[in-house]
Amino acid sequence: MFYREAGQFKSSYAEDQQIFPIRQDRIGITALLLVVFVAVPLLGDQYWLSAIFTPLLIFALAALGLNILTGYAGQLSLGTAAFMAVGAFMAYNFMLRLPWLGVIPSFILAGLCAAAVGVVFGLPSLRIKGFYLAVATLACQFFVLWAIQRWGWITNYSASGVITAQKMVILGFPFDTPALKYLLTLSIVTLLALLAKNLMRSETGRAFMAVRDMDVAAEVIGIRMMHTKLLAFAISSFYCGVAGAMYAFCYLGTVEPEAFTLDLSFRVLFMIIIGGTGSILGSFIGAAFITLLPIFLNVMFGGISHLLGVEIPHAVISNLELIIFGALIIFFLIVEPHGLARLWQIAKEKLRLWPFPH
């Protein structure tokens, strides 16, 4: 009813190619940004900010990185956690060895290191595709963790391999409370998401999708296969690297190499599958779904046991949560194999026509 584009005429190509061409969407996104930038840090308590919203945003960024590579450029990868690890440990090293550099430049350089590693492990993509490529990127996963544990320089010769993230001070201002860390994370993620969106609606993004959809035709049109695939690996790994750095500095604080196992790669992969591949929004929805659903289930079971007045054993609850979590993932994938972002898009299309069927 209220979601109509009637009367909103486009009179230039620039207007037609805006990120949010419909006015109601622009109002919606402005409201959302106000809520997450102002209301959440003011109203949210320490637990929600530091244990839920901050990691959610960091995962969303990692998912966005993987989505650029897998969703847009069509290159399947299981190396996400490795690229995050490179970002985390290199950011630590830049802060340690070049303290005059500052937090943000350290994050960027750490991202660039991850990008370099991504390019190296992206080389097999020039010859192999799909599942075979995924297996090749597994090598990255094992190699990076091995290197961190074996090469003492990376962890500053810490005996256990555990590093402690330095305090973040930007322009003399310390970012040490949960709310400030949340705001820093949110700013970086918002900025990088905007850059990714711009990139994906430009020539680079079209080249990625062309390679994904029909590589022979892409080549015949003049798209350079090697350049495009390696660029996808580089950009994707950069995003994962920055996410890894923030994972260490804004969320965990102390980091061990075991934080970046294959489990984490799979977790991020599930996020983009459930959220929607080839969609920036999907990365955020997927990260939110995977992060928030277990908490929601936990709260719900707490409520149920309180309501019934019976004490459900803790083990039963945690197992039930896992079962329902798994069942919901399967349910959503059956309802919409293209992910929740597609579901959202369909809902919007329906809403534009409502109450008419066509």
Add this chain to the structure above:
Amino acid sequence: MSARAHPVGEVVLSVENVSLSFGGVKALQGITFDVREHEVRAIIGPNGAGKSSMLNVINGVYHPQQGTIKLRGREFHDMNSHEAAKMGIARTFQNIALFKGMSVLDNIMTGRNLKMRCNFLQQALWIGPARREEMAHRRAVEEVIDFMEIQHIRKTPVGKLAYGLQKRVELARALAAEPTLLLLDEPMAGMNLEEKQDMCRFVLDVNDHFGTTIVLIEHDMGVVMDISDRVVVLDYGKKIGDGTPDQIRTNQAVIDAYLGVAH
């Protein structure tokens, strides 16, 4: 035919003694022919004659074991696709090779990728040159969209379109590159009469408006004889005829290849 805006000129592409084989299969054996500027050149032949292989050699998808390709004075032993695209060759495929997940507009925009100069950092920032470039190319693409009469579907994902429209979008994508040499691999295959007529009109209009040289593979003899200036006939990887449609129509070897010979 009435006087043409772009009369047929010099030879722009010549294929000399090209042989291509896949293992024991000899797809092309010593093929030689040339294509003149602004002409419509047809390649015909029964199934498996090597027509598509010939196009794939011209734009660098296949690399011949023998022979040379001369394009505008430059001689190549084998082309690579990127180089071919840069030299102004665009093509369509026999089985539609569109980017299924993208909209019609984005598909056609990819056709202009070689003309875009901004790097990915400028594109990510989307200010100044990157934005201006995007808008300038959008304008050019809109002209192609108008030309191909597909305005109504510009925002539709190509996967949702009917077959005939997909073929048209594919031609539009090739045209967006502003090619000087356009290779069409069975542009009318699987179309009904009306769609075929439309497609013929588009092919002739492209030739007439932009002066694009066209090399086309087609099975519909009516179409071939009607729109092409010269025809080359392949059979089992060998050239068995070359000439104007009238010469081909009376060429005994061609008639034998198509109708069979009494033994």
